[in-house]
Amino acid sequence: MKKLDIIFKTLMSLTIVIFITSCEIDSFAESDEHSFGDIVAPSNVQVTADIKGQDADNPNGDGSGVVDFTVTAENAISYKFVYNGMEQLQADGTTTMNFTSLGVNKYTVVAIAVGVGGTTSSQAISVEVLVSYTPPAELIDALTSGTWKLSKDEGGHLGVAAGIGGDAAGASNFGAPIPWWWSAGPLDKAHTGAYDDRYNFTWDSSSGKGSYSFDSGDDGTILGKAGAMRDDLGGDKGQTETGDGDYENYPLDDYSVEFTILPFTATWDWNQDGKYEDTASGQELYPGEKIVFSGTGFVGMYVGGNHEYFIWERSANRIRYTCIGADGNSWHGILTKD
Helix, strand or coil: CHHHHHHHHHHHHHHHHHHHHHHHHHHHHHHHHHHCCCCCCCEEEEEEEEECCCCCCCCCCCCECEEEEEEEEECCCEEEEEECCEEEEECCCEEEEECCCCEEEEEEEEEEEECHHHCEEEEEEEEEEEECCCCCHHHHHHHHCCCEEECCCCCCCEEEECCCCCCHHHCCCCCCCCCCCEECCCCCCCCCCCCCCEEEEEEECCCCEEEEEEECCCCCEEEEEHHHHHHHHCCCCCCCCCCCCEEEEEECCCEEEEEEEEEEEEECCCCCCCCCCCECCECCEEEEEEEEECCCCCCCCECCCCCEEEEEEECCCEEEEEEECCCCCEEEEEEEEC
C-alpha cells in the first residue's frame, strides 16, 4: 500500500511539472508570435552612386565633388550610410555627400539596410570623384584688400579648447568650435608681442596659390607656445617660459610663405550621439574654408601644429578661426582689419 502511495505521488508530481512546462512554452510561443513575428535580415542590398556632372567626357564628375547615393533592399525598414567614421540615418535610403579632397580620389561608402529586430545587412560602394576648387571671390577680396591684425579689443580674440579627440567623443576633425577652456578678454595680452603683428595676403588666381607676409611690428617679437617655438623657430632665444608654457616676447624677423585655400567641413558632436548632423539643439556641421600655410606660417599666437587655419566665421573685415597646435589643442583667434 505504501509503495502504491509513493508511485501515485510521483506520477502526480511529474504531471504537474509537465503541465507547467507546457504552459510556459505555449505562453512564450504565443507572445513571440504576436510581438515579433518572423525576424528576417534584409537581403539583396543594392547601392548606386550618381556623381554630379558625370558623362563620357567627365567620368569623375564636374569637379563639384557632389555624389548622390541610393540604397534598396528586401525586408528593410530603414537605412544608414557610413563614410569616414560618420554615420547618417536615412529612412528613405538616399543621401548626398560632398567630397572635398582636391583631384581625383577614391571614396568608399558603406550602405546598411536595417530590418525588423535591428538585423542589418550591408553593401559597400567605391567611387572615384574629381574635386576642383576655386575659393569664394568674397574671401579672396577680403584677405587681399588691406592689412590684418588681432582683434585685441574683442573678447575671445585668442583662446583654446579641446582638439582632435579631446573631450571624449565630442571633438572631431578640427577641434572645438568655441574656446571654452580659456578665452582672452579685451587687451589681455597687451604686455606681449602679439598686438603689433600684421598679416598681408596676395593671391594668384592662375596658380591657385597666394603669398603671405608676416610683420612682427616695431618690437620684433611674437606671442606663442614655448615648446612649438623652440622646435620650429630656433630654440628659446634667451626667453623665459611662463607658467602657462608661453614665450610672450619671442624675437622673430619678418618673413613670407605661400598659402592655399581649400574647402573644409568642420564637425562637432554636440549631443554625443556618435553622428555629425545639424539638429534642433545645435549646428554640428560647419562647411567653409581653411587657409593652409607652408613652412611656419601663422596668425595670432604661434602654436605650431599643421598650420591649417579653419575659418568658422568671416566677413569683409573680420575672421574667426581655429588651428590644431603641436600640443593637439584647438587654438582660436579673431582677426580684424588694421
